[in-house]
Amino acid sequence: MSRNTKTRLLDEAEQLFADRGMDATSVRDVTNAAEANVASVKFHFGNKQGLVTAVFLRRLRPLMEKRQQNLSDLRGRDVPPEVEDLLQAFLAPLIEMSRETAPGTQAFLRLFARTLVEPAPFIEDVFLEEFGPYTQAYFQAFAEVITHIPKSELADRLDFMIGTIGHALSDPVRRKLAHRTADGGGSNYDENLLKHLIHFVLTGLTAPAA
Numbered sequence: 380m381s382r383n384t385k386t387r388l389l390d391e392a393e394q395l396f397a398d399r400g401m402d403a404t405s406v407r408d409v410t411n412a413a414e415a416n417v418a419s420v421k422f423h424f425g426n427k428q429g430l431v432t433a434v435f436l437r438r439l440r441p442l443m444e445k446r447q448q449n450l451s452d453l454r455g456r457d458v459p460p461e462v463e464d465l466l467q468a469f470l471a472p473l474i475e476m477s478r479e480t481a482p483g484t485q486a487f488l489r490l491f492a493r494t495l496v497e498p499a500p501f502i503e504d505v506f507l508e509e510f511g512p513y514t515q516a517y518f519q520a521f522a523e524v525i526t527h528i529p530k531s532e533l534a535d536r537l538d539f540m541i542g543t544i545g546h547a548l549s550d551p552v553r554r555k556l557a558h559r560t561a562d563g564g565g566s567n568y569d570e571n572l573l574k575h576l577i578h579f580v581l582t583g584l585t586a587p588a589a
Contacts, residue, residue, distance in 0.1 A: 385423045387413040397490040438487045445472035466577045474573045477548045491551030528588040540580050
């Protein structure tokens with residue numbers, strides 16, 4: 380089935396933003412790749428910021444919905460969740476996404492990693508509006524079980540966690556090479572990613588206060 384113009388614009392923008400960065404990619408770059416005219420961006424998204432926003436929300440909304448459902452399931456249990464449970468609920472949907480082989484999904488993960496070092500200021504406002512309540516819900520859940528450090532330090536540690544996740548998922552080739560160096564194979568580079576990532580982040584989150 381052929382892609383409609385809006386989908387083509389989103390797909391090509393996602394790929395170009397991941398490869399070049401958002402600032403280095405013009406609207407005309409996107410429309411040329413999508414075989415569309417410049418007016419189509421205005422029609423579907425308003426402007427370049429609207430296009431960038433749509434690229435992020437297309438992937439992040441379903442991801443956040445899965446995370447919210449996971450947290451709701453944990454809250455509904457008879458036993459309060461532990462830190463590892465919360466990390467599983469938070470990380471599993473993203474790891475699941477990282478295992479999708481579609482080029483667009485992989486491009487988005489690279490784009491996500493790029494935004495950690497090349498943030499777009501207006502995206503912050505979008506995230507606050509779209510995902511503020513969800514972010515606050517997870518922060519509160521972590522704060523309820525990690526009680527031995529101040530909330531300000533916990534906020535920093537959770538921010539460090541996001542950076543770790545972005546790095547871990549940004550380049551599967553790098554991970555594969557690291558495993559090849561370690562075990563001579565590299566074929567199992569993704570097999571234990573979630574387990575190892577949770578263990579690494581868990582140690583940092585629960586360490587004694589600085």
